[in-house]
Amino acid sequence: MTEVIIVQHADEAGRLVADAITALAERTPAAVLGVATGSTPLPVYRELAAGAGSGLLGGLSAFALDEYVGLAPDDPRSYHHVIHSEVTLPLGLDPSRVHAPSGDPGTLSTAGARYEQAIAAAGGIDLQLLGIGVDGHLGFNEPGSSLASRTRVKTLTEQTRRDNARFFDSPDEVPMHCITQGLGTIREARHLVLLAFGARKAAVVAAAVEGAVSSFVPASVIQLHPHVTVVVDEAAASELRNVAYYRHAQQHKPDWQGL
């Protein structure tokens, strides 16, 4: 089932998804969370941080989707660092249980397999947070990525490098390569929660949720997963065709059904 939830504001999405993660931590204190970088998941992390005092989240493990190649883990622009400051510290997670793929150029040939092994050793990912790129990427799986791909090194598109230039002093500094969980890896998470906000994401949300499943729109791989929740604001939902049904299903959602 691909459930589409339309919210009025990103903060509402943040509360909704944070509640689902908190409920997961209540049920399974040692649950494994898949975390994403970028601006989209920040309202979720803010909400979770606000409740972190309870200590409920302290037993969670987390795996990031991706990392740049060639940035040291303590480089503020590396995803190791971003996850540490946006997720690990504010949520009170144990740093030894928070992981990101290694972008160390010296060990890249084995980094993908090592990351896959680490995810498997943790028992797999229970809930994977996902943003979506305007080019349809999921993680850093750019258009053309195999729907069966595993964690590996990819070349970033110029679109993605431009989009991410805001985190660097100049666009040229954005690394050319990354290491990312594959679409096949992401598909193995037990619950996918994809968030998108703003009109800029409207076309790609419609393509991913309602278009053909295609490696040309990597995020369309979510349609092959049995448990997906897409949370979008009105602007990001504006090009969905089946929107009346999504609202209807939301209104009549059975009490027993969680996110």
Ligand code: PGA
């Ligand atoms: P954003 O990035 O959350 O900053 O829009 C999403 C993505 O590129 O996957």
